Amino acid sequence: MNITYNLPAIGTQLVLGAGVILVLLADLLTGKKNRDVAYQTTLTVLVLAGIICVMKWGSAGAGFGGQVFGDGFASFFNLAFLAIAFLVVFNSPNYLKRNEIDHGEYYMLILIAVLGMTFMSSAGDLLIFFLGLETMSISLYVLAGFHKSRARSNESSLKYLLLGAFFTGFLLYGIALIYGQVGSTNLADITSYLAGSANPLGGYMGVGLALLLVGLLFKMAVVPFHFWSPDVYDGAPTPVTAFMSAAPKAAAFAAALRIFYDPAISLGLPWDKTLWIAAALTITLGNFAALAQSSIKRMLAYSSITHAGYLMIGLAAGNELGASGMLYYLFTYGFMNVGAFTIAWLVNRRGEGNYLLSDFAQLGSRNPVMALLMSIFMLSLTGIPPLAGFFGKLYVFSAGVKAGLIWLVVIAVLNSVVSVFYYLRVMVIMYMREEEGLKDLEKAPTVAITAILCGLVILLLGLFPGPLLDLARESVLSLL
């Protein structure tokens, strides 16, 4: 048997993999007192991987006998992961020094997590998908507990690890059963089995697919598998939280689209009922729990559960508009979340583990630029036009209507109205509330640049959503 390796198909991953080793070595050789070299190497590696990703956009084709794909879909998500990782790493040194956890391994772990995600988005085989997922998860377990002298960080990583490993068991069992029915773990083989079988869910297949879906829903933090995420997000170091709430979620949705998108439209499997209920519960529960939070970090954690619910509508719709809407949504959502979390840790004044909404008091007069950017992020998360968050919701909701999920969309729209309350509360606190003893913000140019970049991306993609949506549509077409 001849296998064509086609290395360009994993060009991005090769750069990242080499980068991991390079960062470790660079930190070993130079990192006695400062981590500047590791930091700069990481940024360079991320930019290089991004350049390769753009140069080979969608043209690399299948590699390693159909095990990985370098198609437009993979390129789209890889670029999103790299952009999110770049922004997070860019402003991390400030945070790491402030909390005295300035270790070079931080950068290496982020690169490994991104490497895992890129394999998830380009997997053509359940084996590659599984390895990508675990590469990502294991480095995230460590990153969540990176602040090891703090009990909350440790607790966060323990909860993530135990639950994550537990659900890995279910996911792996699902893959085993699918393998048992089909005789192969290749996605193309599984798709053609489902298309050619009279009773596609007979035998082990139905249970297998359901267990695989459970594993994915856990990573997306969808109800009823969401319970870990507020605690994990709350306890983890804040830049890690920003990263975790944006990138792994996108990776899980990318994998779900890779695995389920094609069979779902050609066969009409009974996913939509299950996904319908999960989406409705996720949106409602996330929303009402977010209302009750006094910590900005937990509020954003519950809000990210709600957004996973909105994205589920696109998955439940199972049409092309839904899938391309999800791509647009995930891409822009990353920027909103990274921006909001970054400003949150800059504003925080009681130290880690005590993030209060009231820290934002008078930000409008203390630092008008940051307050304006935070307002943009909040409005975009609410879904106010002309910001990017609005178009993401619009595309996903209209895909839901097109697929006949009218009531689900009605629930989602009503919940969006409720969410106005807690997002705008942040703005009210920033501009209206008076409080004693507030200090000026620390000067942190990297944080300012990150926030400004995120704000600009959201504004531009909101004013001109066309190009990105076209790109998303092309990427989805490359899936089929």
Place this chain on the structure above:
Amino acid sequence: MIISLNHYLVLSAFLFCIGVAGVLTRKNAIIIFASIELMLNAVNLSFIAFARHWGDAGGQIFVFFSLVVAAAEVAVGLAIIVVLFRHKETINIDDVNLMRW
């Protein structure tokens, strides 16, 4: 009696359920971890049985990778449990309760 594919699958499902029960009922972090390992290895048994059934090496190769993943998870997990012990002098997960909503 001939040992068929189904015997292996039933054994595997049984072991998996013991693992799940262990995770859900025990309070000691290390026992929970051992139960998770039992779940993963029960799945490996299924993989090998299916690989034999199909006469395909793919399932056995999958087992190699899943063993490596399980080993990596243990390495990270035990390190996290050691840090937990340094903080609390206990590894009972009921005491891990700083954050509850």
